[in-house]
Amino acid sequence: MLSTAIAIFATLLLGITILARLPFHWWWIRCCEFPRLQIAFLAIFALLLTPLADGSLRWLAILSGLATLVIQACYILPWTRFWPVQVQRYEPGHDERCVRLLVANVLTPNRNAEGLIALVHQHEPDIVLTLESDDWWGQQLDSALASQWPHAVRIPQDNLYGMHLFSRLPLASTQVERLIQDDIPSISTEVTLSCGETIRLYAVHPRPPAPNESKESLWRDAELLLIGKRIHEDPVATLVAGDLNDVAWSRTTRLFCRVSGMLDPRRGRGMFSTFHAQYPLLRWPLDHVFSSEHFTLRDMRRLPGFGSDHFPILTTLCYRPSRADEHETPEANHDERHEARATIREGMEREQES
Template sequence: MLSMLLTGVAIALLATTLLPRLPLTWWVVRICEFPRLQFAALAAPVAGLAPLTAAPWSWWSLAASLATLGFQASRILPWTPLWPRQVKRAAPGQAPRCLTLLIANVLTTNRHAETLTRLIHEHRPDLVLTLESDAWWQAQLDEALAEDWPHAVRVPLDNLYGMHLYSRRPLVDPEVRWLIQPDIPSIHTGVELPNGDVIRLRALHPRPPAPGESEESLWRDAELLLVGKAIHEHPEPTLVAGDLNDVAWSRTTRLFCRVSGMLDPRRGRGMFSTFHADYPLLRWPLDHVFTSEHFTLKAMRRLPHIGSDHFPMLATLCYRPSRADEHETPEADGEEHRDARETIEEGKERDQQD
């Protein structure tokens, strides 16, 4: 009985590992991309116990669990210090070219605004991007940040998709766009650096594939790929930031990077898992900063709990176009660009069914 049970667990883990390889957008399929580390952690003891069970079950258990471990490791390892860093380390003394960004999904119902504002005043980032911020959060942030972060884009919503951007640096032609769905905003703006250069920031928070939100990942995928396509067609120094409701190693996020040519500063450094803040065994990286090849990374860290289900992220990036050639920029092939276009078109044409 134990041998059959262990084999059943091993095969179930392998099945959920392989399921996201299917070209389906159902949330039950796409959600299996999230807990890769957890699946690997479960497969490891199964592989260790398999030789202790009776044949032929032991062979099935061992083969399935090792296959799970191998596949999950291939996805996880690039987001560990065992992998080469994708974004190069910034050289010292580049302060006029650097920009510090704090990202915080505040959780609309969270009422511990002082915890977040205390962190903001402690770290004094150039940009503060909040997600899920409604009118109540806007009032708290305006009061705490208006003096030192005078430039702002405010989109207060009570549907969990409000967003606010506060900046110490001048914003150039800021714009709120509703890219795929009429109730999901995004912020697009130029940001003037201390040395006078202007870079582009795109702030996103697409709807996740999850019960009560969306039965499919189509609209999230379409929004990410639409932004990726725009970056590809209009290459300029760009940062993409926000709660993307997707993990760094997913099929969609990896395709976004190849279509856009954007780099992930976490690759080779760590996962920086930000969700769920209350459950250490169920965490994955949902809050992201992606950069074009024009930037190097000075620092990145996850900040302490603020009462939300997400941890804030803090990143300092330096605009160094002269070092762009040091980066290996991901590139999409013709088939991947076609897949991206088809996803965008379908996302625009189809209405979401909750």
């Protein structure tokens, strides 16, 4: 009986691992991409149990556990210090070219605005992006930040997809768009750095694939890939920030990076897992900052929690186009661009089934 249980456990982990690789939008498949680190540790645990199994069941458990561990490691390792960095380290002496960005999903029912505001004043970011911020959150942030961060974009909503952007740096050509779904906003704006150069910033928070949100990831995927397509077609210095409701190693996020040519500053540095703040054993990187090849990384850190289910993330990037050639920019092939276009088209044409 014990041998059978160990074999079933190891085989189940392998089944979940294989399921995550299937190219379908159903939420229960896409969600298998999230806990790769947890599944890898469970595979190690299964391997440790294999001496208790007998005969052919032992070998089935060993092979399943090893296969699971190898596949998961291939996805996880780029977001560890065992991998080369993707965004190069900045050179001191170019502070006027740097932009410090704080991204925080506040969790709408959370009312500890003082905790987040204290973090903002402690770290003095140039730009503050909040997600899930409703009217109440907007009022708290306005009263505390508007004087020092006077350039703002306010999209209060009570459906968990509100968004506020506060900036010390001037904004221009700002657009609030609802790219795929009418109740999901995003922000596109130009930001003028202290050195006088202008960069573009996209702020996003697409709907996740989950039973209480959406049966499929199609609309999330379409929004991310549409932004990626825009970046590819107009390859200026660009940052993309927000809660993507997707992990860094997912099929969609990796395709987004290849379609857009954007770089992930976490690669080679760590996962910086931001969700779930209350459950240490169930965490993965949902909140992201991506940069084009025009930037180098000065600093990236996960900040302490303030009552939300997400930790804030603070990233400082420096605009250094002269070092663009030092980066290996990801690039999509013909089939991947076709897949992206097809996903965007289907996301625009189909109505969401919740």
